[in-house]
Amino acid sequence: MINTPVDTKDTEFPISRQPTHSELVARGVTLPIAAGLSSRAAAPPSIGSASPEVVSVSLTVNGTLHALMLDTRTTILDLLREHLDLTGTKKGCDQGQCGACTVLIDGRRVNSCLTFAVMYDGAQITTIEGLATKGTLHPLQQAFIDHDAFQCGYCTPGQICSAVGLISEGRAKTADDIRELMSGNLCRCGAYGNILAAIAQAMRRA
Amino acid sequence: MISFHYARASCVGEALQEVAGDANAKFIAGGTNLIDLMKMDVERPTKVIDITRLPLKRVERTPGGGLRIGALVRNTDLAYHPLVEQRYPVLADAIMAGASQQLRNMASTGGNLLQRTRCAYFYDIATPCNKREPGSGCSAIEGQNRMHAILGGSEACIATHPSDMCVALAMLDAKVHVGSASGDRVIAFADFHRLPGDTPQRDTHLNAGEIITAVELPPKGFATNYTYLKIRDRLSYAFALVSVAVGLELDGDTIKEGRFALGGVAHKPWRDPQAEAVLRGQPAHAATFARAAGVVLRDARGYAHNTFKIDLARRCIVRALTQAACGTPQSQSAKKIV
Numbered sequence: 001m002i003n004t005p006v007d008t009k010d011t012e013f014p015i016s017r018q019p020t021h022s023e024l025v026a027r028g029v030t031l032p033i034a035a036g037l038s039s040r041a042a043a044p045p046s047i048g049s050a051s052p053e054v055v056s057v058s059l060t061v062n063g064t065l066h067a068l069m070l071d072t073r074t075t076i077l078d079l080l081r082e083h084l085d086l087t088g089t090k091k092g093c094d095q096g097q098c099g100a101c102t103v104l105i106d107g108r109r110v111n112s113c114l115t116f117a118v119m120y121d122g123a124q125i126t127t128i129e130g131l132a133t134k135g136t137l138h139p140l141q142q143a144f145i146d147h148d149a150f151q152c153g154y155c156t157p158g159q160i161c162s163a164v165g166l167i168s169e170g171r172a173k174t175a176d177d178i179r180e181l182m183s184g185n186l187c188r189c190g191a192y193g194n195i196l197a198a199i200a201q202a203m204r205r206a
Numbered sequence: 207m208i209s210f211h212y213a214r215a216s217c218v219g220e221a222l223q224e225v226a227g228d229a230n231a232k233f234i235a236g237g238t239n240l241i242d243l244m245k246m247d248v249e250r251p252t253k254v255i256d257i258t259r260l261p262l263k264r265v266e267r268t269p270g271g272g273l274r275i276g277a278l279v280r281n282t283d284l285a286y287h288p289l290v291e292q293r294y295p296v297l298a299d300a301i302m303a304g305a306s307q308q309l310r311n312m313a314s315t316g317g318n319l320l321q322r323t324r325c326a327y328f329y330d331i332a333t334p335c336n337k338r339e340p341g342s343g344c345s346a347i348e349g350q351n352r353m354h355a356i357l358g359g360s361e362a363c364i365a366t367h368p369s370d371m372c373v374a375l376a377m378l379d380a381k382v383h384v385g386s387a388s389g390d391r392v393i394a395f396a397d398f399h400r401l402p403g404d405t406p407q408r409d410t411h412l413n414a415g416e417i418i419t420a421v422e423l424p425p426k427g428f429a430t431n432y433t434y435l436k437i438r439d440r441l442s443y444a445f446a447l448v449s450v451a452v453g454l455e456l457d458g459d460t461i462k463e464g465r466f467a468l469g470g471v472a473h474k475p476w477r478d479p480q481a482e483a484v485l486r487g488q489p490a491h492a493a494t495f496a497r498a499a500g501v502v503l504r505d506a507r508g509y510a511h512n513t514f515k516i517d518l519a520r521r522c523i524v525r526a527l528t529q530a531a532c533g534t535p536q537s538q539s540a541k542k543i544v
C-alpha cells in the first residue's frame with residue numbers, strides 16, 4: 001500500500017449553499033462548481049476545468065431508477081453522497097485503499113471511489129441503505145449488531161457490503177479465507193475479531 | 207482532476223478511431239489505476255475512452271493448446287476461471303495475491319499490464335520525477351526508496367512495476383496481442399515492459415494509438431510444481447517488497463526445466479535466462495536454488511533504504527523454488543510458509 005505524501009482532500013467544494021446550484025438542481029441538473037475543481041496550489045492550471053463536460057446517466061440505486069445529468073468526473077461514491085443524499089456509503093481514502101466506499105454494482109462488490117458513474121450507465125447499485133427489507137435487517141447487519149462488530153462505525157457500511165459480496169462469491173470456507181477476502185476493508189478501530197465472527201455467523205446461516 | 211470528454215466504444219475499431227491522433231486521450235477499463243492517477247493530477251487526459259463494452263471478455267482455448275484471455279476479462283474472473291485454476295494455478299495465485307477482492311472485481315487484464323508504478327514521488331506532483339515529468343529529476347534515488355528497484359534501474363529512475371499478475375505471466379512466457387489502426391501485432395511478454403534507461407516515462411513498448419486485445423498463454427502451465435511467493439509489509443492488500451513466480455518441470459529429483467520471475471525488484475517483471483540455465487539438469491535442492499539466486503542477483507544494487515531487498519530476494523528465491531519442488535505452493539489465504 002502506498003502512502004502518498006500528497007493531501008487527498010476532496011477537490012470538489014460542498015455545493016449545497018451555491019444558489020446557482022439549487023437552480024440547476026431544480027431543473028434536474030447537478031454540477032460541481034467549476035471554480036472549486038483545481039484547488040491544489042501546486043497543480044498546473046487545469047485546462048478543462050472551466051467547462052465541465054456534462055452527460056446523462058441512468059442508474060438504479062436500491063431499486064429506484066435515477067436519471068441524472070452529471071459531470072463526467074463524478075464517481076459513484078460522490079453521486080451517492082452528494083447527489084442522491086445516500087450518505088451511508090463512506091469516503092475514507094478516495095483512492096481504493098480502505099474499502100469504506102464498497103457498494104455492490106450488478107451484484108459485485110467494488111470500490112465506488114474508483115468508478116466514473118457515466119461508465120455504469122444502466123447498472124444496478126446496492127448500498128448499505130438497500131440491504132434491509134421491510135424493516136427487517138439484512139442477516140449481516142444483524143450479525144454485526146450481535147457480535148458488536150464495530151466501534152466508531154465508519155468502516156461498517158463498507159464492511160457489510162463487502163461481506164455481502166464475499167458470501168455471494170461463495171469462495172470463503174475458513175476463517176483465513178474470510179480474513180484474506182475481506183482484506184480490502186480496513187478498520188481503524190481494529191474491530192477485526194468481531195467482524196470476522198459476525199461474517200462467519202452470517203455465512204453459516206446463509 | 208481536469209474535466210474530460212467521455213467517449214464509449216462498442217468495438218475495437220471504434221476505440222482505435224477515438225484514440226487516433228489524440229495524444230491526450232486515454233482508454234479506461236477497470237479504472238482502478240487511471241482514476242486514482244487522474245485524481246492526483248498525475249494523469250490529465252482530456253478525453254477518456256470507455257472500452258469496457260468491447261467484446262474482449264472471454265477466456266478461450268487456442269488451437270495450439272494454450273489459452274487466450276480477452277483484455278477486458280476481470281482479474282477475479284480470470285483467477286477463478288476453471289482452466290486457469292487447473293492449468294495455470296501460478297497465475298491464479300499471483301492475481302489473488304494482488305490488491306483486494308473489490309479491486310480485482312474491477313481491474314482488467316489489459317489494465318493490470320499497464321498499471322503504473324507506486325513510487326510515492328510519481329504520485330506527488332509537487333516533487334521532481336522523471337517518469338511523470340521527463341528531465342525534472344528523480345526524487346527517489348536520494349530520497350525514500352525502500353520500495354524501489356535493485357535490478358535494472360538507471361540514473362533517471364529506480365521505480366518498480368507493481369503488478370503481481372505480470373510476474374506470473376512473465377514466468378509463463380505469455381504473449382500480448384495488440385491492435386492498432388495500422389494492423390495487429392504480438393509482443394512476447396519479456397519485450398512488453400521495458401527498463402527505464404533515460405526514458406522512464408515509457409513503461410512499455412506499447413505505442414500511442416495501440417490497444418491490448420488479449421493475453422495468450424502457451425500450453426505449458428507448470429500446474430504440478432509451482433508457487434507464487436509474495437513478501438510484503440502486511441499479509442494482504444499491500445504491494446510486494448519481493449515476489450517470486452516459479453514453474454518447475456521435474457524428472458524425479460532432477461530439474462528438466464526451471465523458470466522463475468521476480469516482482470517488486472525492477473521496472474519490469476525480472477527474468478534471467480542465465481539464472482534459469484543454472485537450474486537445468488541439476489538436483490532440485492537448496493544448493494542449486496541458492497546458486498541460481500546468486501546469478502540473478504549478481505548485479506543487484508541497493509539504495510539507502512532498500513538494500514535489504516537483495517538478501518530478501520535471495521531467500522525468497524530459495525524458498526519459492528523449494529515450495530515448487532515440494533509441490534507445496536504458498537497459500538494465498540492462510541499464508542503459511544512451508
Ligand SMILES: Cc1cc2nc3c(=O)[nH]c(=O)nc-3n(C[C@H](O)[C@H](O)[C@H](O)COP(=O)(O)OP(=O)(O)OC[C@H]3O[C@@H](n4cnc5c(N)ncnc54)[C@H](O)[C@@H]3O)c2cc1C
Pocket residue numbers: 001095096097232233234235236237238239240241242257277303304305306309312313314315316317318319320321368369370371416417418419443444445446
Ligand atoms: C489500493 C490499491 C492496491 C493495489 N494493490 C495491488 C497489488 O498488490 N498487486 C497488483 O498487482 N496490483 C495492485 N493494484 C493495482 C491494480 O491491480 C491495478 O490498478 C489494475 O490491475 C489496473 O487495471 P484496470 O483495468 O483498473 O486499469 P485502468 O485504470 O482502467 O487502466 C490502467 C491503464 O491501462 C490503460 N489500458 C487499460 N486497458 C487497456 C487496453 N486494453 N489497451 C490499452 N490500454 C489500456 C489505461 O489507458 C490506463 O492508462 C492495487 C490498486 C490499488 C488502488
Ligand code: SF4
Pocket residue numbers: 323325326327328334335336337338343344345346347354362363364365406
Ligand atoms: S523512481 Fe522513477 S517514478 Fe520514482 S521519482 Fe524517480 S523517476 Fe519518478
Ligand code: FES
Pocket residue numbers: 090091092093094095096097098099100101102111112113114
Ligand atoms: S474511499 Fe477508500 S477505498 Fe474508496
Ligand code: FES
Pocket residue numbers: 149150151152153154155156186187188189190191
Ligand atoms: S469501526 Fe471504526 S473504523 Fe471500523
